[in-house]
Amino acid sequence: MARSRLPLPFRGRMMLALAWAGPPTAVATSEAATASTLPVSAETTSESPAEPPAAPTAAPPPVAEPSPTPTTETPSAAAEPSPTQTVAVTTEPSPTPTAVATGEPTPASVSMTPASAGPPSDPTTEPTGPDPQLESASSPGTAAAGPVAAASVSATAPPEISPAPTTYVNVPFDIGLVPGLSINARHRDERIRNGVSIALLWNHAARVDGLTAALGVTVVEERSSGIAMGFIGNINRGTHAGAQIAYLFNSAKTVHGAQIATVNKSGDVAGVQFGLINVGGNVSGAQIGLINIARRADVSIGLIPITKEGGVRFEVWTSDTALINLGLRLPARFTYVFVSGGLHPIAHSGASESQSRGRGWEFGGGFGGHIPIGSGFIDIDLGAYGVVSGLQSPHVLAPMARARLLGGMQIAKRCAFFLGPTFNILFDDPHRPIDRPGYGWVTRSRQDADVRARSWPGFAAGLRF
Numbered sequence: 526m527a528r529s530r531l532p533l534p535f536r537g538r539m540m541l542a543l544a545w546a547g548p549p550t551a552v553a554t555s556e557a558a559t560a561s562t563l564p565v566s567a568e569t570t571s572e573s574p575a576e577p578p579a580a581p582t583a584a585p586p587p588v589a590e591p592s593p594t595p596t597t598e599t600p601s602a603a604a605e606p607s608p609t610q611t612v613a614v615t616t617e618p619s620p621t622p623t624a625v626a627t628g629e630p631t632p633a634s635v636s637m638t639p640a641s642a643g644p645p646s647d648p649t650t651e652p653t654g655p656d657p658q659l660e661s662a663s664s665p666g667t668a669a670a671g672p673v674a675a676a677s678v679s680a681t682a683p684p685e686i687s688p689a690p691t692t693y694v695n696v697p698f699d700i701g702l703v704p705g706l707s708i709n710a711r712h713r714d715e716r717i718r719n720g721v722s723i724a725l726l727w728n729h730a731a732r733v734d735g736l737t738a739a740l741g742v743t744v745v746e747e748r749s750s751g752i753a754m755g756f757i758g759n760i761n762r763g764t765h766a767g768a769q770i771a772y773l774f775n776s777a778k779t780v781h782g783a784q785i786a787t788v789n790k791s792g793d794v795a796g797v798q799f800g801l802i803n804v805g806g807n808v809s810g811a812q813i814g815l816i817n818i819a820r821r822a823d824v825s826i827g828l829i830p831i832t833k834e835g836g837v838r839f840e841v842w843t844s845d846t847a848l849i850n851l852g853l854r855l856p857a858r859f860t861y862v863f864v865s866g867g868l869h870p871i872a873h874s875g876a877s878e879s880q881s882r883g884r885g886w887e888f889g890g891g892f893g894g895h896i897p898i899g900s901g902f903i904d905i906d907l908g909a910y911g912v913v914s915g916l917q918s919p920h921v922l923a924p925m926a927r928a929r930l931l932g933g934m935q936i937a938k939r940c941a942f943f944l945g946p947t948f949n950i951l952f953d954d955p956h957r958p959i960d961r962p963g964y965g966w967v968t969r970s971r972q973d974a975d976v977r978a979r980s981w982p983g984f985a986a987g988l989r990f
Contacts, residue, residue: 692716693715693716693717693732694712694715694717695718696708696709696717696718696719696730697719697721698719698720698721698722699721699722699723699728699730700722700723701725701728702724702725702726703724703725703727703728704727704728707724709722709730716731717730717731717732718731718733718734719732719733719734719735719737720733720734720735720736721735721736721737722736722737722743723736723737723739724738724739724740724743725740725741726739726740726742727739727741727742727743727755728743728744729744729745729746730745730746731745731747732746732747732748733749733751734749734750735750735751736752736754737749737751737752737754737759738752738753738754739755739756740755740756741756742759743755743758743759743760744760744762745761745762746762746763748761748765748766749763749765749766749767750766750767751766751767752767752770753765753767753768753770754770754771755771756772757771757772757773758771758772758773758774759771759775759776761776761777761778762777763777763778763779764777764778764779765777765779765780766781766782767781767782767783768782768783768784768785769782769784769786769789771786771787773788774786774788775789775790775791777790777791777792778791779792779793779794780793780795780796781795781796782795782796783797783798783799784796784797784799784800785799785800787800787801788804789802789805791804791805792805793809794808794809794810794812795809796809796810797810797812797813798811798812798813798814798817799813800814801815801816802814802815802818803816803817803819803827804818804819805818805820806819807821808821808822808823808825809823810823810824811824811826812824812825812826812830813827814826814827815827816828816829816830816831817831818832819832819833819857820832820833821833821858822834822857822858823858823859824858824860825857825860826860826892827862828862829855829862830855830857830862831855832856832858834858835855835857835858835861836856837853837854837855838989838990839851839852839854839990840852840853840854840865840988840989840990841988842943842985842986842987843985843986844867844963844983844984844985844986845947845949845963845964845981845984845985846867846869846887846912846927846949846962846963846983847867847869847885847886847962848867848869848870848871849869850865850867850985850987851865851866852864852865852866854989856895859894859895859896860892860894861894861904861906862891862892862893863890863891863892863893865889865908866886866888866889867888869883869884869885869886869962869963870884870916871883871884872884882960882965883961883962883963883965884914884916885912885913885914885915885916885959885960885962885963886913886916887911887912888910888911889909889910889911889925891907891908891909891927892906892907893905893906900934901933901934901935902932902933902934902941903930903932904930904931904932904933904945905928905929905930905931906928906929907927907928908927908928909925909926909927910924910927911923911925912924912925912962913959914959914960915960921953921957921959923951923952923953923954923959924951924952925949925951926949927947927948927949927950927983928947928948929945929947930945930946930947931943931944931945931985932944932945933989939990940988940989941988941989942987942989943985943986943987943989944984944986945984946982946983946984947982947983947984948980948982948983949980949982949983950979951979951980953976953977953979954975955972958977961979961981963983967980967981968980968981968982969981
């Protein structure tokens with residue numbers, strides 16, 4: 526079948542229309558350039574990547590007469606229909622280039638035309654679908670503009686929470702039987718601050734600045750200063766600055782002052798605990814009692830002082846009264862308590878076997894002060910001992926007192942060497958005398974009717990672990 530030839534005027538019109546519309550890639554370039562200046566570009570750029578248009582069909586449909594006005598439009602006959610919509614944007618240059626950055630509207634007319642043939646949409650019609658401003662504010666790399674972006678930012682900011690004010694209901698004087706039957710009962714649900722609080726059984730307040738006293742127990746929730754006196758005990762769940770005095774027990778979270786009772790318990794202490802049993806955390810001061818327990822203490826005076834920092838130290842040494850001595854040391858930071866036992870198995874030169882002069886053993890303990898000096902130290906202590914003369918029965922026990930002045934230094938991480946002079950006094954009954962233990966020299970002896978006292982200087986040298 527012979528191929529039909531188009532009339533020359535019609536071919537000229539079609540070539541003129543194709544030349545006016547430009548190549549298919551011009552539309553994508555025009556859209557990309559428009560996307561950098563208009564907020565609506567977020568919708569057009571979020572479409573699938575531009576694909577190269579297909580070649581024109583063999584028989585293109587008739588093309589309308591070119592418009593005398595220069596407009597950019599997508600020719601429906603130049604490419605095959607795309608699965609997504611293409612947007613043709615006609616814009617006029619903005620007189621101010623900062624309009625997009627400041628969120629001012631740019632004069633532009635937007636028309637959304639499907640790829641299929643049909644009449645173009647009305648440029649004044651609002652585009653359907655997501656709001657371009659919302660998409661541009663949420664998409665990465667696109668500057669948010671307008672009040673919508675500001676609203677989204679303020680919605681994500683966490684609200685500020687102001688701290689609750691610390692307020693008290695001041696009741697200068699409180700007296701009663703129990704908290705429910707007292708002046709404080711009028712403010713049952715409030716945080717009460719008293720100057721003086723006195724109760725027959727027990728009282729209760731958030732804070733007391735002055736005096737709190739009861740025949741039973743005083744209870745303070747937060748802080749107290751002054752004197753707390755409870756016959757049974759005092760309980761402070763916060764900090765007490767002053768003195769807690771009770772017959773049975775005192776308890777506080779922190780103490781700046783003194784606790785005096787049978788049992789004292791506190792966290793950190795800046796002051797003194799005095800009782801049979803004292804328990805504290807970091808004690809910047811002193812614990813004085815029968816049993817003292819602390820994490821760390823400056824001074825601990827007691828029969829059994831235990832600190833986590835000091836622990837228990839083992840000692841071995843020799844002295845003029847016992848050839849072999851073994852001891853345990855319980856140190857605080859500046860004080861210590863020790864117990865020891867010693868044996869001297871060697872008799873004096875020329876002594877008979879029946880007499881066994883010099884042979885004996887001793888046991889005792891004492892209290893001392895420790896002065897750290899760099900890697901060295903100075904110890905001064907006093908001890909009391911029981912001395913038994915001879916190694917066979919019957920035994921006669923005599924008391925002996927000893928003072929030591931020792932200097933030493935740390936020779937390893939867990940080992941120290943010490944050495945120093947001692948002074949000893951031995952007391953016995955002149956009617957039942959005992960031999961001086963050890964090496965035998967005596968510098969002074971004094972005797973009364975029932976007591977004899979002998980004294981001499983000595984030495985001690987050993988290792989501490």
